């Protein structure tokens with residue numbers, strides 16, 4: 001499928017609503033952007049604004065940050081696996097953190113959630129409400145999940161998703177699978193709106209700094225080339241059949257900092273590519289808690305730290321080639337968050353700051369078909385489920401993926417095409433480019449390499465969730481591994497990753513990068529120091 005044939009480009013003009021340009025054959029849900037019939041009224045508004053706004057207004061950035069609590073209750077489901085697990089204690093809070101930027105013409109919001117995933121329906125409801133209460137256009141809001149495996153019940157099965165299925169599938173989905181809690185989703189939606197509204201109300205004239213730190217010792221490509229010619233995920237640390245990592249990592253720690261005109265830190269945004277799947281024994285923002293603690297501690301500040309996960313579908317905590325035992329999960333959480341946070345601190349300390357930060361937004365919404373399980377696979381799965389779980393087998397792997405096959409079969413038959421969005425939000429010389437996937441790092445690196453921006457930050461699990469989206473190579477003869485399994489969670493066509501990358505590059509190439517702030521140029525060459533401009537004195 002040539003995906004651009006099925007796309008509708010959404011061109012966004014914050015404050016002034018949005019123009020939508022449908023292409024042939026498109027049928028996508030309303031993104032909450034203003035309807036085209038309002039353009040005349042809005043253009044009149046624009047003229048009026050042009051008359052009253054001072055010419056310099058577009059050059060002075062304003063920034064506001066806020067956070068709200070989304071800590072789940074003890075006893076609620078802990079999503080992240082294919083079966084049910086429940087929270088037994090609280091370690092640290094889960095939050096929504098929001099950054100709002102306004103350049104006098106446009107306003108954008110970047111929202112990070114301490115959550116495993118966020119469903120597109122929640123994103124659309126939150127965006128619509130944000131547009132109503134703040135006047136920030138729905139399409140200028142990016143909402144991304146950190147992928148915390150120790151957070152609240154936002155997934156994996158969504159409320160009502162299997163209501164039309166037969167009794168057996170309904171039972172497998174709602175009673176045997178990790179399922180979102182409808183009341184918790186309502187709470188998360190309200191807190192997203194509240195955080196963005198508070199950040200929007202808090203905007204003040206600001207200066208922004210930009211940079212990339214480097215951290216290459218906490219995230220590992222978890223896919224490994226094996227001696228048998230296949231590629232496996234987490235094949236066992238030190239397994240003698242491990243040959244080499246199947247792909248790279250992305251060590252960039254992408255940072256934007258915002259300060260008020262008195263030099264107080266207002267907040268920061270951190271982008272890094274590593275799963276937040278350390279498993280502490282309790283409710284936690286995962287290593288993002290230690291990231292936040294490290295930055296806030298260094299600056300003696302409570303300024304919010306918005307974490308947006310980079311392309312890390314294949315990047316995780318375990319080094320398959322390690323020669324030593326791993327530290328405890330609790331200690332590893334501190335190490336990952338602390339090291340990424342320390343890199344962010346270095347960037348925040350050193351970054352030159354500036355106020356000339358143009359904003360822009362582009363997005364594209366289209367549909368991608370699911371992969372369908374074969375009839376033989378479905379039949380095999382039915383037999384496994386009919387036989388029941390094997391007593392005394394803790395993992396129940398065959399049973400679990402048979403369940404997933406039957407659930408996927410239902411989804412394919414009732415909703416073959418999945419709506420997806422790629423969104424690009426420009427903040428001066430930086431651009432955040434989203435996808436709704438657990439996206440392979442290879443694509444994140446490629447988008448960075450092809451981007452004209454000095455700072456390009458891929459953001460995964462944003463504005464919806466479509467599960468793992470591997471490279472096409474991973475689906476090939478030497479591929480395989482966990483991320484390529486066909487499940488109710490991960491099932492998009494093998495071309496999905498390529499579609500997201502091409503769309504992201506297309507959107508960011510339509511934008512004009514701002515200039516990264518620089519210190520003033522050297523006024524004139526310096527004079528030699530009179531103690532220092534001498535030949536060696538030997539006697």
Ligand SMILES: [Zn+2]
Nearest residue numbers: 147275313438
């Ligand atoms: Zn994952």
